[in-house]
Amino acid sequence: MVSPRLSVWRWRSSSALTLSLIRCISSSTGLSQAREKLVLGCGSNVVDHIYNVKVIPKAGAKGFFSNPFKALEKMLIGGVTLNHLSWAAFAGVPTGLLALQGQDHLGRFIRSNLKKLGVSTQFIRADFRYSTAQCHVFIQEDGERSIVMAPTVTSMINAEAVREYFDEAIQEHAEMVTTEISQVPLSGVLALLESAR
Secondary structure: OHHHHHHHHHHHHHHHHHHHHHHHHHHHHHHOOOOOEEEEEOOOOEEEEEEEEOOOOOOOOOOOOOOOOOOOEEEEEEHHHHHHHHHHHOOOOOOOEEEEEEEOHHHHHHHHHHHHHEEEEOOOOEEEOOOOOEEEHHHEEOOOOEEEEHHHHHHOOHHHHHHHHHHHHHHEEEEEEEOOOHHHHHHHHHHHHHOOO
């Protein structure tokens, strides 16, 4: 989950909508009575590698890290879908992530942190053939940032993958399904929404 400092830029455009959604879901009597049902989300779930830089260099230019003795400041889990699920879980809403991830150190990092946050990892398909999505986030001293993303296996969640890996979970366990079209292909988003009907 993003740190308070990073949550400002990450949630700038969606915080009001997210908090309204969390309040609506957590006060829903249908969800509180049927605790085995979850809000399931499928979309961006990444490891963010955070770097503080003096200034983000322009193409062809050289830049410097804020600390000349340290490049990587920290690693956090993030992504639009993962963040929404984490905040909902924090508010007491049962949530779970529908995802493909690698059996690599990044996938293990996401899954262990999701468990700590109370987000179910039951529906994550982890495989040694996959590599887990990641972002490299460069934050300059005034707070502006640039992100370089590698959506990896998340970009393979097309309609066929949804039917093969997530249809049953949605039918049996979903009270609500959330998704986004940043890293999941359109065919996958449409299949998720169709399955949730």
